[in-house]
Amino acid sequence: MKVGGMEQRLRREAAALLEQGKVDLIIGFADGSLKFTTSPLITSDKDDASRLVINPFIANNLSVFLTGVKGRVGIVAKGCDSRSIVSLLQDNKLAREDVFIIGVPCSGIIDLTKVENLVGRDRDEIDDIVRDGDKVTVTVAGKASEFAARDVLFDNCLACELPTPQEYDLLLGEPTPAADDESKAASQEKINRFKAMSPDERWQFWQNEFSRCIRCYACRNVCPACFCERCFVEEAEPTWVQPIPRWQDNLIFQITRNIHVAGRCTDCGECERACPVNIPLRSLSREMYDIVDGLFSYQAGRDKEAPPLLACYEATDVVDFIR
Amino acid sequence: MTTKKIKKEGIAKLLTEWGQEFTVFVPSREEGVAKWSEWDGKGSGFLDWYRNTVVPPKALFLPPMETMFSFQKEGDGYHTELPPAAEKGWLVFGIRPCDAKALAVLDMTFKDAYQDPYYLTNRQSGLLVGLVCTSPCDSCFCTSLGGGPDDMANVDLMLTQIGDQFLMEAVTDKGSKLMAKTKLAQAATKANETKAKKAKELARSKVTRKIAVDGISEKFRASFEDKDYWEGVSAKCISCGICTFLCPTCYCFNISDELLKKHGERFRSWDSCAFPLYTKMPMENPREEKWRRLRQKVCHKYEFYPYSFEVIACTGCGRCIRLCPVNWDITQVLSNLPDQEQVRLET
Numbered sequence: 001m002k003v004g005g006m007e008q009r010l011r012r013e014a015a016a017l018l019e020q021g022k023v024d025l026i027i028g029f030a031d032g033s034l035k036f037t038t039s040p041l042i043t044s045d046k047d048d049a050s051r052l053v054i055n056p057f058i059a060n061n062l063s064v065f066l067t068g069v070k071g072r073v074g075i076v077a078k079g080c081d082s083r084s085i086v087s088l089l090q091d092n093k094l095a096r097e098d099v100f101i102i103g104v105p106c107s108g109i110i111d112l113t114k115v116e117n118l119v120g121r122d123r124d125e126i127d128d129i130v131r132d133g134d135k136v137t138v139t140v141a142g143k144a145s146e147f148a149a150r151d152v153l154f155d156n157c158l159a160c161e162l163p164t165p166q167e168y169d170l171l172l173g174e175p176t177p178a179a180d181d182e183s184k185a186a187s188q189e190k191i192n193r194f195k196a197m198s199p200d201e202r203w204q205f206w207q208n209e210f211s212r213c214i215r216c217y218a219c220r221n222v223c224p225a226c227f228c229e230r231c232f233v234e235e236a237e238p239t240w241v242q243p244i245p246r247w248q249d250n251l252i253f254q255i256t257r258n259i260h261v262a263g264r265c266t267d268c269g270e271c272e273r274a275c276p277v278n279i280p281l282r283s284l285s286r287e288m289y290d291i292v293d294g295l296f297s298y299q300a301g302r303d304k305e306a307p308p309l310l311a312c313y314e315a316t317d318v319v320d321f322i323r
Numbered sequence: 324m325t326t327k328k329i330k331k332e333g334i335a336k337l338l339t340e341w342g343q344e345f346t347v348f349v350p351s352r353e354e355g356v357a358k359w360s361e362w363d364g365k366g367s368g369f370l371d372w373y374r375n376t377v378v379p380p381k382a383l384f385l386p387p388m389e390t391m392f393s394f395q396k397e398g399d400g401y402h403t404e405l406p407p408a409a410e411k412g413w414l415v416f417g418i419r420p421c422d423a424k425a426l427a428v429l430d431m432t433f434k435d436a437y438q439d440p441y442y443l444t445n446r447q448s449g450l451l452v453g454l455v456c457t458s459p460c461d462s463c464f465c466t467s468l469g470g471g472p473d474d475m476a477n478v479d480l481m482l483t484q485i486g487d488q489f490l491m492e493a494v495t496d497k498g499s500k501l502m503a504k505t506k507l508a509q510a511a512t513k514a515n516e517t518k519a520k521k522a523k524e525l526a527r528s529k530v531t532r533k534i535a536v537d538g539i540s541e542k543f544r545a546s547f548e549d550k551d552y553w554e555g556v557s558a559k560c561i562s563c564g565i566c567t568f569l570c571p572t573c574y575c576f577n578i579s580d581e582l583l584k585k586h587g588e589r590f591r592s593w594d595s596c597a598f599p600l601y602t603k604m605p606m607e608n609p610r611e612e613k614w615r616r617l618r619q620k621v622c623h624k625y626e627f628y629p630y631s632f633e634v635i636a637c638t639g640c641g642r643c644i645r646l647c648p649v650n651w652d653i654t655q656v657l658s659n660l661p662d663q664e665q666v667r668l669e670t
Contacts, residue, residue: 032650032652033644033650033652033654034462034644034645035461037650039559039649039650039651039652042558042559060648060649064561065558113355124462125458212353212354212356214387214568214569214593215387215592216563216565216569216595217563217598218561218564221561221562221563222563222648222649243577243579244388244579244590244592245387245593270648273648274563274648276565276569276646277354277377277378
C-alpha cells in the first residue's frame with residue numbers, strides 16, 4: 001500500500017477508535033511547523049484524526065509518551081517503536097489491554113543531516129525531498145538531484161531487521177523488507193570508525209565528544225527505555241555524578257544510561273537524533289545492543305512473553321554469582 | 324554615523340589586529356555544531372557557512388559550567404581563591420542582532436539588585452561586532468519582537484555584507500574608536516551604503532514567521548489558570564533542557580560544591596525550569612506537572628520579564644523551535660493563547 005493510502009486509512013481508523021470509545025487518546029504524528037518535520041500529536045478529539053500523517057519524516061518513537069498518559073491509548077508505531085512498546089510490556093510499565101497498536105510497516109526515516117551534507121544546503125533552504133522506493137529526489141533552487149535511499153536514511157534504519165511491527169492491533173499496510181547486507185554494512189560506518197581506534201585513541205575520541213555535552217538530558221527524555229521515575233543523575237545523596245557538564249561526568253552519565261537500557265534499547269536511534277550537539281550516541285547504544293545479542297541471544301522487544309533480560313535470572317545461568 | 328568598508332579577504336587581518344588588544348571570539352564548528360570559540364588565527368572561513376550558532380553567545384558570559392572559586396582546607400578554616408581574571412577585553416565578532424539583544428536582556432538580570440561579577444566582568448570590558456543576518460532561518464521570528472536581521476541597537480559596530488566586501492557602521496563610541504583605529508578599512512561610498520540598505524531590506528523580507536505580541540500580557544493573565552490549554556500544549560514536550568539551555572536569554576543556574584580530600588571547588592552551571600528537580604523542595608514541588616513547568620518557561624519570557632524590566636525576554640532567534648526533538652513551537656503556543664472569552668477555568 002502506498003504511503004498516501006496508509007495515511008487515509010489511519011485517519012479513518014483513528015477517528016473511529018475515538019468515536020466508538022475504544023481508546024481515550026490517539027498518539028500519532030502531525031505535520032511539524034518546519035520543513036520536512038513532523039511533530040507528535042496527542043489528542044482525544046476525533047476531529048484531530050484528519051491531521052495525522054505518515055511520511056518519511058515520522059522520526060519520533062512515540063512510545064515514550066505511553067507511561068505518562070492515562071486511559072486506553074491508540075498509538076502509531078513503526079517497527080522499532082512497537083518493539084519499545086513490547087519492552088515496556090515486559091517490564092510491566094504498561095498493560096497490553098491499555099494500548100491499541102496501529103502498526104506502520106516502515107521503509108526507513110530520512111536523516112535530514114545526511115541530506116544537508118549531500119546537497120550542501122541547510123534543511124530550510126531545500127525546496128523538496130521526495131521518497132520513491134529506493135530513490136530520494138532532493139530539489140534545491142529548482143534543481144532536482146537523485147540519491148539512493150540508502151544514502152539519506154538514518155543509520156538505525158539501515159540496520160533495521162524488523163521494520164514491520166510484529167506486535168499490533170491493526171497493521172496499516174503490507175510488510176516491508178528487512179535491511180539487506182549492503183545497508184547493514186553502511187549502517188556500521190560510524191561505529192567502525194571508533195572501533196578501529198586503539199583504546200587510547202578511543203578514550204580521546206569520547207572525551208572530545210562528551211566535552212560538547214550540555215547535559216540537557218534530551219537523550220534520556222526521548223528514550224522509552226529510560227522510564228525511571230527518578231534518574232540516578234538526580235540523586236544528591238550520594239551524588240553519583242555532578243550536575244555540571246564536565247566531560248567526565250557527562251561520560252559517566254551516558255555509560256550508566258547505556259547499561260541501564262541494555263536489553264531494553266531497540267535501536268530506535270532517538271537518543272542520537274535528539275542530541276543538539278551531535279554526539280554519536282547510537283555508536284554506544286548499538287554496540288550495547290550487539291553485545292546483549294551476542295552474549296544472551298536477546299533482542300529487546302521481540303517477545304512480549306520473555307522475561308526482561310536484566311530483571312530476571314535463572315539457576316542455570318552460566319555465571320554463578322547470583323547463587 | 325560614520326561608515327567604512329572592508330574587503331572580505333581583509334577580515335582575517337582585521338581580526339589579527341583586534342587580537343592585539345582583545346580576546347576575539349568568532350563562530351566555529353565542531354562535528355557540525357556551531358558555537359563560539361576564541362579565534363584560532365586561521366582566516367575567516369566561518370563567513371561562508373555561518374547563519375547562526377547552535378550554542379548562543381550567552382555561553383561566553385554565562386558558560387555551561389564555571390568555577391566560582393576554589394577552596395583549600397587550612398587548619399580550622401578554608402582558604403579560598405577566585406579564578407584568574409581575563410587579561411584582555413573580549414570582542415565578539417559576527418554576533419547576530421537577535422543574540423546581541425539577548426545579551427542586553429541578560430544584562431538586566433545580572434546587574435539588577437546584585438551585580439554579578441562572573442557575568443559582568445567580561446561583558447563590560449567587551450565589544451560586540453554585529454553581522455547583519457542576510458540568511459535568516461525559517462524558524463526565526465525576530466521582526467515580531469521589535470528586532471530584525473539588521474537591528475543595530477545592541478552592537479558597538481555593525482557589518483553588512485555587500486558583494487565581496489562589508490560595510491562597517493559604528494553604533495557606539497567604543498565602536499567608533501575601534502573603527503577609527505584600523506587602517507584596513509576605507510571610507511565607504513554613497514553607493515556602498517545604498518547597497519547595504521538594500522541587503523538589509525531583503526534580509527528583513529526573509530523573516531516570514533510572525534507572531535502578534537500586542538496585549539500578550541493580558542492574554543497570559545487571563546489564561547494563566549487555564550489548565551486545559553497548558554496541558555494540551557505541553558502534552559508532547561519531553562521536558563529536556565534543549566530549549567532553555569540553548570535559549571540566548573535563559574539564565575537559570577545551579578551552584579554545586581565538590582570536595583576531594585582537602586581541596587574543593589564551587590561550580591555554577593546551567594539549570595532549567597523544564598526539569599522537575601528544579602523546583603523540588605523537601606515537602607512539595609510546585610511545578611511537579613509538566614504543564615506548569617512549560618507555562619513557567621513561556622510566562623517568564625513573555626509575562627514576568629516584561630513586568631520586571633519592561634522587555635520581552637525572547638528575541639525570536641528560533642533556536643527553541645529548530646532544535647526541539649518534538650518540534651514544540653513557541654510561536655504556535657503564543658498565537659493560540661486563549662482570549663479572555665475563550666479561557667476555560669475550573670470552578
